[in-house]
Amino acid sequence: MKKINLYVFIQIIKSCTLVFFIFVSIAWLLQISRLFSYLNNLQIDFVNVLFLSFFLIPNLINVTLPFIIIFGLIIAFIKFDKDKEIIAIFSLGLSIKEILKPFFLISIITIFLYLFLNLFFSPYIYDKYKQKEFDLRNSINLDNINISNFIQLDENLILDFSKKEDVFEDVFIRFIGENENIVFAKKARIIKEPKKFIFNLSEGFKLSFMNNKIEKLEFENYKLNFPLKNENNYNNYDKNTLTLFNLIKYKDYNSMIERMFDTLILLTVIIFFYFNNIKDNKFSINHIFIYLFLSILIIIFQNIIKNLDFSLQFSFLLNKINFSIIYLFMLINKFKFK
Numbered sequence: 001m002k003k004i005n006l007y008v009f010i011q012i013i014k015s016c017t018l019v020f021f022i023f024v025s026i027a028w029l030l031q032i033s034r035l036f037s038y039l040n041n042l043q044i045d046f047v048n049v050l051f052l053s054f055f056l057i058p059n060l061i062n063v064t065l066p067f068i069i070i071f072g073l074i075i076a077f078i079k080f081d082k083d084k085e086i087i088a089i090f091s092l093g094l095s096i097k098e099i100l101k102p103f104f105l106i107s108i109i110t111i112f113l114y115l116f117l118n119l120f121f122s123p124y125i126y127d128k129y130k131q132k133e134f135d136l137r138n139s140i141n142l143d144n145i146n147i148s149n150f151i152q153l154d155e156n157l158i159l160d161f162s163k164k165e166d167v168f169e170d171v172f173i174r175f176i177g178e179n180e181n182i183v184f185a186k187k188a189r190i191i192k193e194p195k196k197f198i199f200n201l202s203e204g205f206k207l208s209f210m211n212n213k214i215e216k217l218e219f220e221n222y223k224l225n226f227p228l229k230n231e232n233n234y235n236n237y238d239k240n241t242l243t244l245f246n247l248i249k250y251k252d253y254n255s256m257i258e259r260m261f262d263t264l265i266l267l268t269v270i271i272f273f274y275f276n277n278i279k280d281n282k283f284s285i286n287h288i289f290i291y292l293f294l295s296i297l298i299i300i301f302q303n304i305i306k307n308l309d310f311s312l313q314f315s316f317l318l319n320k321i322n323f324s325i326i327y328l329f330m331l332i333n334k335f336k337f338k
Contacts, residue, residue, distance in 0.1 A: 005101050008099055012072065015072040015073070016068055016072030018075070020061075020064075027060040028060055032053040035049050049136075052133060055125055055132065058122045059125070069266065070295050073270075074273075074292070100278075115263055119243060130238065157173070168187065168188040171184065171186075171199075173199065173224070181206060181209070183204065183222075183224065186202060187201075199225075201221070205218045261319040262302065264323050269299075275333075294325065294326055298322050298326060302323075
């Protein structure tokens with residue numbers, strides 16, 4: 001690699017690295033604040049929450065990488081344009097190839113990194129995050145909780161209460177058995193055993209919702225046992241935790257297509273930057289805005305398609321239409337300025 005190629009390569013890497021730390025840091029701080037907001041109320045140790053948040057970083061990188069590349073390229077080439085470095089390259093008798101070579105190399109590195117993150121590393125680490133979060137939630141000791149805010153103790157059990165010293169007061173319980181039930185008690189004693197919660201309730205009532213009817217039971221003392229069916233069984237079937245091997249195993253073709261188009265869209269925004277901006281040295285506000293608008297637009301559409309429950313064929317069609325938007329724009333531009 002010539003010195004000029006190396007210089008362009010290093011400048012692009014520097015810009016992308018700067019954007020990387022800004023975007024990932026902001027995303028990580030938002031996520032860790034969310035974790036603290038609900039895990040802190042459960043009196044889970046600060047160090048455990050902080051350690052847990054690090055498992056989110058690969059997933060955050062995976063999500064933000066297209067934006068890192070978009071803004072990294074923009075910053076690098078605006079600097080080149082502002083400092084007249086691109087003109088200097090051409091004035092030395094060198095061609096656009098001197099820029100294209102490092103640009104092409106960075107594109108290849110980015111695509112392979114994204115494939116590795118998207119298909120293997122990010123889902124693998126995110127699965128570890130989900131499992132550790134699950135373990136932390138199941139290590140809840142109600143006696144240590146000072147503030148309750150509708151804690152979900154089980155997929156079918158939600159608990160809320162106020163606590164004065166060691167006494168549980170104004171206890172609200174919503175649980176689903178054969179029917180949906182709501183229980184309120186002025187006072188309670190709550191015991192957690194390995195496979196169940198025991199609620200010894202005083203002065204309250206129980207509402208049961210059955211066949212469009214509400215049955216009300218008032219009580220002075222009431223004992224309620226609630227088995228924790230899923231406490232020790234972590235279910236990792238979440239498409240965001242599935243590596244390529246898992247997707248093949250579960251025959252989750254929809255998720256495979258989504259990740260394929262994730263990569264195609266990243267490749268598309270890189271190609272678009274070359275043809276829309278680099279090729280003809282167009283770095284005016286208008287050209288940068290067009291690049292930003294269309295690139296972010298197809299990424300947003302891609303995420304909308306991923307979050308909607310479409311059939312495999314319809315999802316594939318929408319993804320094809322989405323990532324074709326930029327190629328159609330480039331084709332129109334080509335004939336427009338011929």
